[in-house]
Amino acid sequence: xxxxxxxxxxxxxxxxxxxxxVDVYTAPRLRERLIELVDAGARDVVVDxxxxxxxxxTGLGVLVGALKRLRTAQGTxxxxxxxxxxxxxxxxxxxxxxxxxxPTVEAATERDGSGPAS
Amino acid sequence: xxxxxxxxxxxPVHVRTARLVGVAVARRAGVDEALLDEVRLAIGxxxxxxxxxxxxxxxxxxxxVEMSDSGSYTVRVIDHAPIEASIGLTKLxxxxxxxxxxxxxxxxxxxxxxxxxGFVDDLQxxxxxxxxxxxxxxxxxxxxx
Numbered sequence: 001x002x003x004x005x006x007x008x009x010x011x012x013x014x015x016x017x018x019x020x021x022v023d024v025y026t027a028p029r030l031r032e033r034l035i036e037l038v039d040a041g042a043r044d045v046v047v048d049x050x051x052x053x054x055x056x057x058t059g060l061g062v063l064v065g066a067l068k069r070l071r072t073a074q075g076t077x078x079x080x081x082x083x084x085x086x087x088x089x090x091x092x093x094x095x096x097x098x099x100x101x102x103p104t105v106e107a108a109t110e111r112d113g114s115g116p117a118s
Numbered sequence: 119x120x121x122x123x124x125x126x127x128x129x130p131v132h133v134r135t136a137r138l139v140g141v142a143v144a145r146r147a148g149v150d151e152a153l154l155d156e157v158r159l160a161i162g163x164x165x166x167x168x169x170x171x172x173x174x175x176x177x178x179x180x181x182x183v184e185m186s187d188s189g190s191y192t193v194r195v196i197d198h199a200p201i202e203a204s205i206g207l208t209k210l211x212x213x214x215x216x217x218x219x220x221x222x223x224x225x226x227x228x229x230x231x232x233x234x235x236g237f238v239d240d241l242q243x244x245x246x247x248x249x250x251x252x253x254x255x256x257x258x259x260x261x262x263x
Contacts, residue, residue: 024166025130054137056162057230061222068216085155092236093229094212 002026004051005033011109014042015080019051022059030059034066043075046108055086060095067099078108125180128172133165136183140193147187148260156237157191157258163230164195164254170227171199191258198251 003026004019014037022030037045047063049055063079070077078100081087090096102108122143126132140161141154149157161183168181182196210228214220234241240257 021134023130023162024133024169054158054162056159056166057226057233058166060229061226064216064225065222068218071216089159089233093215093232094210095215095229097212098216 013044013109017048021054024058027058031062048080121186128169136165143185147191168197195254
């Protein structure tokens with residue numbers, strides 16, 4: 001399935017819902033959207049991966065880039081992911097120690113929920 | 119022995135095709151359904167790496183993916199980039215993953231290798247026999263039929 005991107009606001013957080021396949025071909029579109037959001041002033045960003053069917057190293061690189069961008073901008077960055085196959089990818093790459101990962105959008109957008117991007 | 123060979127120009131758009139073919143052949147070969155997500159990811163990572171190397175060196179030669187199911191399911195992804203380019207394949211420690219000094223390309227390369235090593239029990243990266251290039255060889259068990 002092609003990449004889909006949709007943005008909404010939840011509890012003063014910008015939530016980017018990602019669906020479909022994030023790979024070497026589609027990841028540049030995700031990178032562009034995240035840069036646009038930060039450039040437009042978003043500072044508390046949550047990327048919801050619940051509808052992602054495939055995520056590779058290129059997509060992970062884009063997410064780390066967004067985390068760093070928000071860290072520089074004094075913002076916060078969190079991920080929503082409860083799917084075991086995706087969680088395994090974060091564990092194997094040790095990126096589960098880099099990203100705040102939440103099971104639901106509600107948990108990720110609670111005040112002080114995502115914490116400082118670190 | 120059944121072999122499927124796919125060659126594609128080094129463009130990101132074709133990596134998805136390689137994943138789809140690789141998983142279809144794996145299923146036909148009898149690889150356990152529970153392993154197919156890992157097969158899909160690993161073939162994708164190996165092809166992404168090959169495409170990145172060809173683009174880095176401006177190579178227009180085709181990337182080749184060869185799948186065979188004699189005894190086990192073996193996938194070979196073959197690139198034609200200079201061998202030195204492959205030496206930097208190391209797993210990155212967690213405290214360096216989000217370091218400002220690490221470029222996105224280097225992070226992606228390191229993370230891609232971590233995924234290959236993490237998802238493929240039987241993984242070899244070796245020089246091709248003729249000319250420049252490396253072969254990423256991945257093997258998965260198949261159910262007896």
